[in-house]
Amino acid sequence: METFEQMLATPPSWLDASGPISNVVLSTRVRLARNLEGVPFPMRAGSSDLERVRDRALAAASAGNYLANALVLIVDEKAQSRRQILVERHLTGREFLGAGPGRAVIIGDGELVSAVINEEDHLRLACIKSGLMPMDAWRLVERLDTELEQNLHYAYSSDWGYLTSCPTNVGTGMRVSVLMHLVGLVRSNRIAQVLGSISKLGLSVRGFYGEKSAALGGFFQVSNQMTLGQSEDDIAYTVERVAGQLVSLELEARSELTKKGGHRIEDEVHRAYGILTSARIISSDEMMALCSSLRFGITEGFIDSVNLATANGLLVSTQPGHLKHFDGRDPGPDRRDRIRADLIRRELASGSRA
Amino acid sequence: MICDECGRPATIRFVETVNGEMRVMQLCGECAGARGIGLSFAPLAGPIVNLLMGFLEEAGADEPVEAQGSACSECGLSYAEFRRTGKLGCAVCYTSFEKELRPLIRRINGSSRHTGKIPSKAPEDAESIREVRRLKLDLDRAVRGEEYERAAELRDQIRSLESAQCGGGDDGDV
Numbered sequence: 124m125e126t127f128e129q130m131l132a133t134p135p136s137w138l139d140a141s142g143p144i145s146n147v148v149l150s151t152r153v154r155l156a157r158n159l160e161g162v163p164f165p166m167r168a169g170s171s172d173l174e175r176v177r178d179r180a181l182a183a184a185s186a187g188n189y190l191a192n193a194l195v196l197i198v199d200e201k202a203q204s205r206r207q208i209l210v211e212r213h214l215t216g217r218e219f220l221g222a223g224p225g226r227a228v229i230i231g232d233g234e235l236v237s238a239v240i241n242e243e244d245h246l247r248l249a250c251i252k253s254g255l256m257p258m259d260a261w262r263l264v265e266r267l268d269t270e271l272e273q274n275l276h277y278a279y280s281s282d283w284g285y286l287t288s289c290p291t292n293v294g295t296g297m298r299v300s301v302l303m304h305l306v307g308l309v310r311s312n313r314i315a316q317v318l319g320s321i322s323k324l325g326l327s328v329r330g331f332y333g334e335k336s337a338a339l340g341g342f343f344q345v346s347n348q349m350t351l352g353q354s355e356d357d358i359a360y361t362v363e364r365v366a367g368q369l370v371s372l373e374l375e376a377r378s379e380l381t382k383k384g385g386h387r388i389e390d391e392v393h394r395a396y397g398i399l400t401s402a403r404i405i406s407s408d409e410m411m412a413l414c415s416s417l418r419f420g421i422t423e424g425f426i427d428s429v430n431l432a433t434a435n436g437l438l439v440s441t442q443p444g445h446l447k448h449f450d451g452r453d454p455g456p457d458r459r460d461r462i463r464a465d466l467i468r469r470e471l472a473s474g475s476r477a
Numbered sequence: 478m479i480c481d482e483c484g485r486p487a488t489i490r491f492v493e494t495v496n497g498e499m500r501v502m503q504l505c506g507e508c509a510g511a512r513g514i515g516l517s518f519a520p521l522a523g524p525i526v527n528l529l530m531g532f533l534e535e536a537g538a539d540e541p542v543e544a545q546g547s548a549c550s551e552c553g554l555s556y557a558e559f560r561r562t563g564k565l566g567c568a569v570c571y572t573s574f575e576k577e578l579r580p581l582i583r584r585i586n587g588s589s590r591h592t593g594k595i596p597s598k599a600p601e602d603a604e605s606i607r608e609v610r611r612l613k614l615d616l617d618r619a620v621r622g623e624e625y626e627r628a629a630e631l632r633d634q635i636r637s638l639e640s641a642q643c644g645g646g647d648d649g650d651v
Contacts, residue, residue: 278568284591352588
């Protein structure tokens with residue numbers, strides 16, 4: 124079993140660019156929301172209820188295969204900085220930051236599968252894979268779910284399906300999110316039109332780390348909106364198909380951009396690389412924009428001294444919670460931007476291709 | 478108005494909400510363009526729960542007054558509180574507020590009947606629901622194979638199982 128510190132030593136495996144279509148799709152996440160029968164949902168549960176749910180879920184996880192040797196983090200008041208890191212690694216949602224005791228997170232090898240206990244629902248099971256893999260991620264998290272339900276009695280009705288704290292998750296409790304880098308569509312000003320048509324297909328779009336990451340770097344999260352009335356296979360397939368169409372449009376936009384002004388793009392991505400490898404102060408906004416250019420440069424073949432996995436890893440390792448952890452204390456905004464620049468230089472030096 | 482980025486005259490006021498905190502930026506056309514602002518960000522609707530809140534607000538006008546004061550028999554959550562937070566208190570809330578929830582959930586999903594995974598420890602009728610799904614697959618195959626007698630048999634079996642499940646009522650979502 125890894126420790127929390129060992130986990131932080133490397134970026135999550137879903138950023139390693141090993142999956143299909145990694146030039147456009149960073150990762151695919153499938154999560155299932157589940158609650159235990161006969162216990163109020165976390166928001167209305169007392170501390171003894173929460174602890175009971177937590178202990179039952181932990182016991183079920185250790186009795187199975189998928190999370191038997193996983194890292195278990197009991198999230199208590201002291202662990203505030205750890206919570207921030209969990210959010211940045213997409214292991215928990217933001218509301219976990221302010222939640223009281225009775226919470227826990229179970230993290231499998233390479234952060235491929237995980238279970239969050241007593242967030243909005245009693246259980247949130249997730250699988251995150253590199254590249255565009257909705258069906259594979261669903262199959263894996265389904266096996267984890269099936270294994271856990273041998274020892275847990277889920278709140279379920281034959282009519283509504285799995286009952287969840289928020290009615291927007293009821294039914295399958297399933298959310299498929301594909302993290303995409305749509306830099307070409309943003310630069311060719313076609314993003315608004317394209318995303319507008321996506322929302323008509325029942326999918327929702329958000330920025331990767333808030334709306335700014337979308338505006339600055341072209342990092343978007345595309346996910347299903349509907350959770351009821353379709354099977355999990357259908358939901359996974361729909362997201363896969365729509366994301367696939369976005370990929371074609373993005374690749375088209377990229378190739379047009381490089382055809383029209385290749386030398387300008389080559390210049391720009393090398394400038395971004397130059398700043399990343401030389402600057403001493405880099406804000407998170409600047410980082411997001413530069414990292415987007417760097418990725419663009421790598422995928423279009425202008426930059427071959429850095430690999431995609433290294434560029435992806437920077438998106439997570441330069442977030443404030445991670446920087447605070449690496450620094451051993453809260454650096455404050457000014458020092459944080461300096462530590463960020465140091466870390467980027469280090470990562471790019473060690474992540475260079477031999 | 479001066480651009481926050483470069484100090485030139487700003488032409489765009491950009492308001493964004495990050496984690497519930499509103500920030501206002503003033504930008505010139507060029508800096509806005511560099512940030513991809515100036516696009517319509519309407520599709521970036523934010524968390525899906527916002528969609529629910531929108532529907533809740535719309536539905537509010539038509540809801541009977543007694544709905545506002547009702548509470549869940551199990552956990553005591555009031556309907557008014559659900560409307561405020563968008564979160565239910567327990568599994569029984571789905572029964573307690575069924576009248577209000579069903580149209581809402583149908584608006585979000587286009588359906589209000591689960592057709593996905595069934596847990597192994599599901600209530601008794603789960604087995605018959607699995608059976609209906611199996612029969613429907615058989616029916617598809619029979620129709621495609623032009624075995625009409627067999628198809629008719631299967632259809633009758635499906636009907637009788639389904640009417641037993643929902644007491645004859647139907648969701649219009651077979």
